[in-house]
Amino acid sequence: MHCPRPLSLTQEYTPPSALSLKATSDSIAIPLDNDALQQEAVKEILEQGLALLSAQHMMRAPFLNKGLSHTNEERTTKNLTGLLPHVTESLKTQASRSMAMIDSRQTDIDKYLYLSSIKSYNVDLFYRLLMDNVRQLMPLVYTPTIGDVCLQYSALYTRPEALHISINHRGSIKEILQNWPHESPEICVVTDGSRILGLGDLGFNGVGIAVGKLALYTAAAGINPQKTLPVILDTGTSNEKNLDDPHYLGLRQQRVSPSEQQSLADEFMQAANETWPNMVIQFEDFENTKAFGYLDRYRDQYTCFNDDIQGTGSVVLGGYIGAVDLSGVPLEEQRLVFMGAGSAGVGVAKQLVEYYVRRGLSEDEARNKFWLVDTKGLVTADRPDKLAEHKKYFARTDNAGQQFKTLEEVIKYVKPSALVGLAATYGIFDERVVRALTASVKEAGQDRRPILFPLSNPLTKAECTFEEAVKWTDGSVIFASGSPFADEQIDFGDGQGTVTYYPNQGNNVYVFPGLGLGTILSKASRVTDDMVYTAAVALADSVNKEEREIGLIYPRIDRVRETSIVIAREVMKSARRGGVSKVESSQWNLWDQQGDSVLDAYIKDRVYDPLCSLC
Numbered sequence: 132m133h134c135p136r137p138l139s140l141t142q143e144y145t146p147p148s149a150l151s152l153k154a155t156s157d158s159i160a161i162p163l164d165n166d167a168l169q170q171e172a173v174k175e176i177l178e179q180g181l182a183l184l185s186a187q188h189m190m191r192a193p194f195l196n197k198g199l200s201h202t203n204e205e206r207t208t209k210n211l212t213g214l215l216p217h218v219t220e221s222l223k224t225q226a227s228r229s230m231a232m233i234d235s236r237q238t239d240i241d242k243y244l245y246l247s248s249i250k251s252y253n254v255d256l257f258y259r260l261l262m263d264n265v266r267q268l269m270p271l272v273y274t275p276t277i278g279d280v281c282l283q284y285s286a287l288y289t290r291p292e293a294l295h296i297s298i299n300h301r302g303s304i305k306e307i308l309q310n311w312p313h314e315s316p317e318i319c320v321v322t323d324g325s326r327i328l329g330l331g332d333l334g335f336n337g338v339g340i341a342v343g344k345l346a347l348y349t350a351a352a353g354i355n356p357q358k359t360l361p362v363i364l365d366t367g368t369s370n371e372k373n374l375d376d377p378h379y380l381g382l383r384q385q386r387v388s389p390s391e392q393q394s395l396a397d398e399f400m401q402a403a404n405e406t407w408p409n410m411v412i413q414f415e416d417f418e419n420t421k422a423f424g425y426l427d428r429y430r431d432q433y434t435c436f437n438d439d440i441q442g443t444g445s446v447v448l449g450g451y452i453g454a455v456d457l458s459g460v461p462l463e464e465q466r467l468v469f470m471g472a473g474s475a476g477v478g479v480a481k482q483l484v485e486y487y488v489r490r491g492l493s494e495d496e497a498r499n500k501f502w503l504v505d506t507k508g509l510v511t512a513d514r515p516d517k518l519a520e521h522k523k524y525f526a527r528t529d530n531a532g533q534q535f536k537t538l539e540e541v542i543k544y545v546k547p548s549a550l551v552g553l554a555a556t557y558g559i560f561d562e563r564v565v566r567a568l569t570a571s572v573k574e575a576g577q578d579r580r581p582i583l584f585p586l587s588n589p590l591t592k593a594e595c596t597f598e599e600a601v602k603w604t605d606g607s608v609i610f611a612s613g614s615p616f617a618d619e620q621i622d623f624g625d626g627q628g629t630v631t632y633y634p635n636q637g638n639n640v641y642v643f644p645g646l647g648l649g650t651i652l653s654k655a656s657r658v659t660d661d662m663v664y665t666a667a668v669a670l671a672d673s674v675n676k677e678e679r680e681i682g683l684i685y686p687r688i689d690r691v692r693e694t695s696i697v698i699a700r701e702v703m704k705s706a707r708r709g710g711v712s713k714v715e716s717s718q719w720n721l722w723d724q725q726g727d728s729v730l731d732a733y734i735k736d737r738v739y740d741p742l743c744s745l746c
C-alpha cells in the first residue's frame with residue numbers, strides 16, 4: 132500500500148477539488164470493494180501526485196522557491212535533483228552574491244530591476260536581502276528610486292504586481308477581488324496615482340508606490356508578503372505625457388469626475404471589507420481633496436488610515452519631540468512655519484497641535500504656533516482667493532490686513548524656530564531663507580539651533596540638501612529630510628577640524644509598518660487618532676543613547692524593524708485602551724500581568740523573517 136516511489140499523473144495539474152487521477156504506478160492499488168481503503172488510497176495518490184507536481188512548479192513559484200537553500204533531502208523528496216546546481220547555500224550566502232550583482236549595476240533603475248527580478252522568482256531571498264541591507268536597498272525599493280520607477284512604470288513593466296481596478300470595473304469589484312490568487316490579505320495599500328510623491332498625477336504608473344510601500348511593510352515590520360495587497364484604482368489621468376505614451380498601461384483618458392471617482396472608491400471599500408473583513412487599508416498618494424475627503428468618509432466605517440496625512444503627521448511628531456530637546460528653544464517658545472499646506476503639511480501641523488494640547492496648551496494657543504504657506508503666500512483668513520477646506524483651520528487672523536507672498540517675508544514676520552518643507556519644490560529653502568531662519572533662532576540665543584525639515588520626496592523635490600543645510604546654518608541645523616542624504620564631513624575653519632554631521636530621514640516609513648502591524652495584531656476595528664499619536668511617541672522613545680549622542684532624532688534606518696515592533700506594541704495597547712481591539716479581554720489581562728516583553732515576544736513570533744535550515 133505505501134509506495135516510496137513517486138507517482139506520475141496522466142493529466143495536467145488542476146486544483147485538488149477537480150483533480151481526477153489515474154495512477155500509473157502499480158504500487159498503489161485502489162481497492163474497489165472497500166470504501167474506506169479506497170478513500171485512503173486516493174488520498175495518498177493525491178498527496179504524492181501534488182508533491183510531484185509541486186516539485187515541477189516549485190521552482191517557478193516565487194513564494195515556494197528556496198533557490199539554492201533547498202536541502203539535499205528536499206531535492207530528493209521533491210524531485211529537484213539535477214534541476215539545481217549541486218551546492219546548497221544559505222539564504223545569506225545567496226544574498227551576498229546578489230549584493231555583489233547589485234553593486235555591479237550602473238544605474239539605480241538597473242539595480243531596482245535586478246532586485247525586482249529576484250522578487251519575481253524567490254521572495255524569501257528578496258526579503259533577506261532587503262532586511263539585511265536596509266540602508267543600501269531601501270532607497271532603491273522606496274524613495275528616491277521608486278519615484279523614477281513610477282515615472283517609467285509602463286515602460287519598465289514586465290509582470291503584474293498588483294490588483295488593477297479601473298473605473299470600467301464598477302459593479303464587479305467584488306468578483307475581481309476573488310481573483311486575487313494569494314491568501315487573505317492583512318494589509319492593503321491603495322492609490323489612484325493622482326499625487327505620487329511630489330511628482331504629481333502619474334495615473335496607473337503610481338501603482339509602483341503601492342508595491343514599494345508594501346515591500347516595506349514586510350521588510351520593516353515583518354508582515355507576511357503573501358498577505359499584502361497593492362491596489363491601483365485607475366480613474367484616468369491628467370498626465371499628458373502618459374496619455375501620449377504608446378506603452379502607457381492605464382486608461383487613456385482624462386480622470387473621470389470626482390463623484391465617479393468616489394463611487395469607485397465606495398464600491399472598492401465595501402467590497403474589500405466584505406471580502407476580507409480583517410484587512411487594514413492604507414490610502415496612499417491621493418491628491419489632497421480626495422485624501423482628506425476619503426479619510427473623513429471611511430475612517431469610522433472601516434479599518435483604514437491615510438499615510439500622507441496621518442503617517443506623516445506621526446513621523447514628524449516623533450522627530451519633533453527629539454528636535455525640540457536639541458534645539459535649546461523651549462517647546463512653548465517654538466514657532467513653526469510650514470512651506471506647503473496640502474495633505475502632508477496640514478496633516479503634520481494638526482498632529483503637532485494635538486501634541487501641544489496634550490502638553491497643556493489650549494487648542495487656540497497650540498494652533499497659533501503654526502504659519503502655513505502655499506503657492507499664494509501665507510495662509511490667512513482674509514486672503515482674496517478661496518481657501519481650500521483643509522487649509523481653513525490654520526488660516527491666520529492676526530495678520531492685520533497684511534499679506535505675505537514670499538517665504539522670506541514670512542520668516543521675517545514670524546521669526547520661526549522651525550521650518551518644515553512639504554511643498555514638493557526643489558531648492559525652495561535657498562541660502563537666504565535658511566540664513567534668515569538661523570538668524571531668527573540665534574537672535575534669542577547663540578546656542579539655539581534651527582529645526583529644518585525639507586521633507587518632500589523624491590530627492591529631486593527636496594526643499595534643500597543636507598550639505599546646504601549644514602553650511603548655511605554653520606553646522607547648527609537639526610535636519611530631517613523625506614529621502615535619505617549621506618553624512619557630511621565639513622571643516623568650517625573654526626579650529627575644530629573636520630566634523631561629521633549626521634542627517635535624519637523623516638519619512639513615514641518609520642511609522643506605517645508598525646502602525647499597520649499593531650492594527651492587525653490588535654484586531655482593531657478602527658485606526659484611532661490615539662493609535663497614530665501613540666506611534667509617534669513610541670518612535671521618539673525608540674532613539675537610543677548612542678543615536679542621541681550624535682544628534683539623531685530618529686533611530687538609524689538599520690533599526691527600523693526593531694522600532695516597528697515597539698510601535699506595533701504601543702499601537703496594540705492604544706487600540707485596547709480605545710476599545711477598538713477585538714483581541715479577547717482575557718488575553719489582554721494576561722499581557723497586562725506579563726508586561727511588554729511578553730507582548731513583544733508575541734509580536735516577534737508572528738512576523739515574517741525568511742531563514743532557511745542552512746542559515
Ligand SMILES: NC(=O)C1=CN([C@@H]2O[C@H](COP(=O)(O)OP(=O)(O)OC[C@H]3O[C@@H](n4cnc5c(N)ncnc54)[C@H](OP(=O)(O)O)[C@@H]3O)[C@@H](O)[C@H]2O)C=CC1
Binds near residue numbers: 476
Ligand atoms: N517625508 C515624508 O514622509 C512625506 C513626504 N511627503 C512629501 O510632501 C510633498 C507634498 O505632499 P502633499 O502635501 O501630499 O501634496 P499636496 O499637493 O497636497 O500639497 C502640496 C502643497 O505645497 C504647496 N506648494 C507647491 N509648490 C509650492 C511653492 N512653490 N511654494 C509654496 N507652496 C507650494 C501647495 O500649494 P497650493 O495649495 O497653493 O497648491 C500645497 O499646499 C510631496 O513631495 C511628498 O512626497 C508626503 C508625505 C510623507
Ligand SMILES: CC(=O)C(=O)O
Binds near residue numbers: 327328613
Ligand atoms: C513618503 C510619502 O508617503 C510621500 O512622499 O508621499
Ligand SMILES: [Mg+2]
Binds near residue numbers: 328438
Ligand atoms: Mg505618500
